Amino acid sequence: MGTEMFNIRRGHPDDLxxxxxxxxxxxxxxxxxxxxxxxxxxxxxxxKTVGSAVGYFRHSTASFTLVDLPGTYSLLSQSPDEQVARDxxxxxxxxxxxxxxxxxxxxxxxxxxxxxxEVTPNAVVAVNLLDEAKRKGITVDLNQLADELGxxxxxxxxxxxxxxxxxxxxxxxxxxxxYQPDPQPLTYSPEVEAAVAALLPRVSPLxxxxxxxxxxxxxxxxxxxSVLDAxxxxxxxxxxxxxxxxxxxxxxxxxx
Amino acid sequence: xxxxxxxxxxxxxTARIEALAATGANRRRLLDLGLVPRTEIEAVRRxxxxxxxxxxxxxxxxxxxxxxxxxxxxxxx
Amino acid sequence: xxxxxxxxxxxxxxxxxxxxxxxxxxxxxxxxTRSAEIASATVTLPDGGRQFAFxxxxxxxxxxxWLGYPVMLALLGIVxxxxxxxxxxxxxxxxxxxxxxxxxxxxxxxWLGTPEWVHGVLVLxxxxxxxxxxxxxxxxxxxxxxxxxxxxxxxxxxxxxFNLDRFFKSAGxxxxxxxxxxxxxxxxxxxxxxxxxxxxxxxxMLAILTNNFVPCNGRWPTLITLSxxxxxxxxxxxxGSLAATLVxxxxxxxxxxxxxxxxxxxxxxxxxGVPSTFTLELPPYRKPQFGRLLVRxxxxxxxxxxxxxxIVAAPxxxxxxxxxxxxxxxxxxxxHVAGFFDPFARLIGxxxxxxxAFVLGLxxxxxxxxxxxxxxxxxxxxxxxxxxxxxxxxxLDHGWTWVTALCTMLFSLLHYPCGTTMWTIYKETSSVKxxxxxxxxxxxxxxxxxxxxxxxARLFGWG
Numbered sequence: 001m002g003t004e005m006f007n008i009r010r011g012h013p014d015d016l017x018x019x020x021x022x023x024x025x026x027x028x029x030x031x032x033x034x035x036x037x038x039x040x041x042x043x044x045x046x047x048k049t050v051g052s053a054v055g056y057f058r059h060s061t062a063s064f065t066l067v068d069l070p071g072t073y074s075l076l077s078q079s080p081d082e083q084v085a086r087d088x089x090x091x092x093x094x095x096x097x098x099x100x101x102x103x104x105x106x107x108x109x110x111x112x113x114x115x116x117x118e119v120t121p122n123a124v125v126a127v128n129l130l131d132e133a134k135r136k137g138i139t140v141d142l143n144q145l146a147d148e149l150g151x152x153x154x155x156x157x158x159x160x161x162x163x164x165x166x167x168x169x170x171x172x173x174x175x176x177x178x179y180q181p182d183p184q185p186l187t188y189s190p191e192v193e194a195a196v197a198a199l200l201p202r203v204s205p206l207x208x209x210x211x212x213x214x215x216x217x218x219x220x221x222x223x224x225x226s227v228l229d230a231x232x233x234x235x236x237x238x239x240x241x242x243x244x245x246x247x248x249x250x251x252x253x254x255x256x
Numbered sequence: 257x258x259x260x261x262x263x264x265x266x267x268x269x270t271a272r273i274e275a276l277a278a279t280g281a282n283r284r285r286l287l288d289l290g291l292v293p294r295t296e297i298e299a300v301r302r303x304x305x306x307x308x309x310x311x312x313x314x315x316x317x318x319x320x321x322x323x324x325x326x327x328x329x330x331x332x333x
Numbered sequence: 334x335x336x337x338x339x340x341x342x343x344x345x346x347x348x349x350x351x352x353x354x355x356x357x358x359x360x361x362x363x364x365x366t367r368s369a370e371i372a373s374a375t376v377t378l379p380d381g382g383r384q385f386a387f388x389x390x391x392x393x394x395x396x397x398x399w400l401g402y403p404v405m406l407a408l409l410g411i412v413x414x415x416x417x418x419x420x421x422x423x424x425x426x427x428x429x430x431x432x433x434x435x436x437x438x439x440x441x442x443x444w445l446g447t448p449e450w451v452h453g454v455l456v457l458x459x460x461x462x463x464x465x466x467x468x469x470x471x472x473x474x475x476x477x478x479x480x481x482x483x484x485x486x487x488x489x490x491x492x493x494x495f496n497l498d499r500f501f502k503s504a505g506x507x508x509x510x511x512x513x514x515x516x517x518x519x520x521x522x523x524x525x526x527x528x529x530x531x532x533x534x535x536x537x538m539l540a541i542l543t544n545n546f547v548p549c550n551g552r553w554p555t556l557i558t559l560s561x562x563x564x565x566x567x568x569x570x571x572x573g574s575l576a577a578t579l580v581x582x583x584x585x586x587x588x589x590x591x592x593x594x595x596x597x598x599x600x601x602x603x604x605x606g607v608p609s610t611f612t613l614e615l616p617p618y619r620k621p622q623f624g625r626l627l628v629r630x631x632x633x634x635x636x637x638x639x640x641x642x643x644i645v646a647a648p649x650x651x652x653x654x655x656x657x658x659x660x661x662x663x664x665x666x667x668x669h670v671a672g673f674f675d676p677f678a679r680l681i682g683x684x685x686x687x688x689x690a691f692v693l694g695l696x697x698x699x700x701x702x703x704x705x706x707x708x709x710x711x712x713x714x715x716x717x718x719x720x721x722x723x724x725x726x727x728x729l730d731h732g733w734t735w736v737t738a739l740c741t742m743l744f745s746l747l748h749y750p751c752g753t754t755m756w757t758i759y760k761e762t763s764s765v766k767x768x769x770x771x772x773x774x775x776x777x778x779x780x781x782x783x784x785x786x787x788x789x790a791r792l793f794g795w796g
Contacts, residue, residue, distance in 0.1 A: 077285055199348075220348055310392075
């Protein structure tokens with residue numbers, strides 16, 4: 001299973017695995033600590049939280065393993081942090097993903113959010129630091145954002161505990177498959193789309209899942225060899241990209 | 257390259273990104289920071305030591321050393 | 334399935350033949366365009382860029398040409414002052430507490446009727462070693478690290494890197510080294526771990542190797558005591574903390590200079606290379622979460638200090654007691670070894686006992702001074718002398734001059750890292766070679782510096 005390859009220890013064998021992604025400096029660690037109560041250090045400096053951390057929490061009847069990915073600005077830049085985040089999102093098969101964003105800096109943060117959604121649509125976007133935003137006179141229309149992105153959006157001020165319950169509810173619904181968002185993958189400008197269209201016929205036979213095939217085509221255009229290296233390492237049998245079965249409720253996971 | 261290098265942008269001035277002279281991983285990094293063409297960039301302040309200079313890009317403040325800023329070409333709005 | 338991989342790789346190679354730069358650029362550009370679209374549809378910003386106002390005003394001071402550096406220095410002084418002054422009382426209290434416990438332990442062992450040496454090893458060696466480390470290390474760390482955490486949460490630290498980057502760049506190092514260096518004031522092992530924030534391996538190694546040149550909390554007592562005794566003259570108690578702070582700041586500045594100098598040298602020799610790219614975000618200032626931070630930081634630090642006390646200080650205490658109380662002929666082992674070291678030690682302005690104390694203090698810097706006092710007193714167990722006059726007299730009786738004090742302080746500042754840091758360096762670098770460099774390089778520098786000072790003093794007839 002995905003998590004074993006990454007040396008992630010689940011709390012219990014049928015824990016739902018949640019990935020926690022986001023830019024540095026978005027209060028991601030605060031969300032992590034608030035959910036897991038684990039003793040972890042929160043710093044305000046971009047890039048300070050390096051390396052993944054894992055925590056556990058329960059909600060309703062379910063038990064979760066939360067994987068804190070390194071804070072990154074993007075998944076494309078080939079830095080070690082970004083590769084770790086990308087690899088886990090693609091091949092760690094999380095049952096759901098939380099993308100933490102900073103309400104005071106949303107435009108910047110959406111770059112990563114859009115990239116993550118290209119890889120996994122089973123995500124919730126947490127707009128954090130709403131208290132800071134309010135202080136600065138910034139408002140965010142969460143409903144409109146959910147419309148635009150095509151995934152659930154939860155407003156939060158994690159350091160005051162605001163929004164946590166709603167986040168847990170949403171994560172539960174996503175992870176158990178009760179809610180399966182289907183966000184539109186980003187449409188690029190004509191030249192890029194043309195290049196992708198030209199590539200797809202040669203990529204699709206190798207990668208059955210259409211979303212993944214498109215993503216791999218884009219990465220081939222990017223010229224990022226580390227993607228292929230990672231694929232070899234984590235998905236030698238290609239099932240990890242296979243079909244539409246990647247986001248089924250817990251019961252089916254044991255069949256994989 | 258059109259425009260002037262970012263290093264010539266005065267503190268407090270704003271301009272738009274024209275092009276990047278960097279290649280490879282450097283180019284990728286600058287792009288990822290948001291330095292894509294037609295983005296607005298403001299030179300916010302200079303370090304007391306003279307280098308680096310902090311620029312506002314898409315709402316975030318990022319410090320770039322002279323060598324990096326020299327690879328970014330901008331033109332006044 | 335292997336063939337699938339091969340096909341994809343072939344495809345990549347094919348594409349890569351052409352210049353894909355424009356497509357790549359366009360992909361990122363499109364992502365940003367879409368982000369901007371969504372943001373403008375969903376985010377309402379206040380007029381006039383009001384959201385940036387506070388940060389701008391504060392940065393105008395903290396990174397200003399005239400105020401930037403003075404403010405930084407002042408902040409450094411304040412943090413040090415709070416640590417030194419704040420730790421005094423708790424350290425004394427802990428010392429008293431442990432002394433009281435020790436009294437009962439002694440009674441207990443007397444009651445048990447065990448041989449003297451059992452009491453010696455377990456109580457005078459192990460217990461005293463552990464309690465010394467805890468009493469000396471815990472209070473300052475429980476103050477310094479939370480303050481540091483607050484500054485970090487607030488967002489000040491990137492400004493420090495912003496202000497100092499130029500100097501580190503000139504030394505061939507990375508601007509973020511300024512930050513790992515400041516971590517080192519608290520604990521060098523923590524500073525070494527912090528070097529993970531430097532991505533480039535060459536510059537990370539520079540930061541790791543030079544972290545040792547700033548004195549950690551464990552070395553402050555040695556530096557403060559010696560400087561109070563020999564440098565500051567007779568200083569009244571009221572200004573004690575202030576004078577101590579000034580001394581530590583002064584020594585830290587020397588340490589920072591050493592950091593830059595060594596970085597520069599290494600960049601030209603063993604760690605040659607080009608400065609890597611440096612992009613630093615200056616995040617918005619945020620109100621630090623005082624409560625949560627303080628609790629977590631104090632808890633973390635306490636755990637770390639206690640762990641180190643048990644793992645490192647306990648054995649060190651035992652070994653020290655044994656060496657001090659096992660006699661070969663008329664002299665204890667320590668005295669023998671000190672005698673052996675003495676000629677060499679004198680060359681570098683120290684004496685055999687001082688050098689011996691540093692060697693035994695390898696596991697933990699904070700036990701160097703108590704070991705030294707113990708050796709001078711031949712008391713057979715780590716001791717402290719609360720009375721400064723008596724302490725000074727003890728040193729004078731053993732031939733100390735201000736040159737001795739200076740050389741001891743220099744050696745303390747520059748010598749090999751403590752045991753915990755050595756181990757941490759090994760874990761972070763996974764390299765025996767570089768760990769050895771991390772040990773030998775500072776030691777070599779310390780020996781040279783002390784040698785030069787000692788010989789110069791001799792030459793000019795000082796001290």
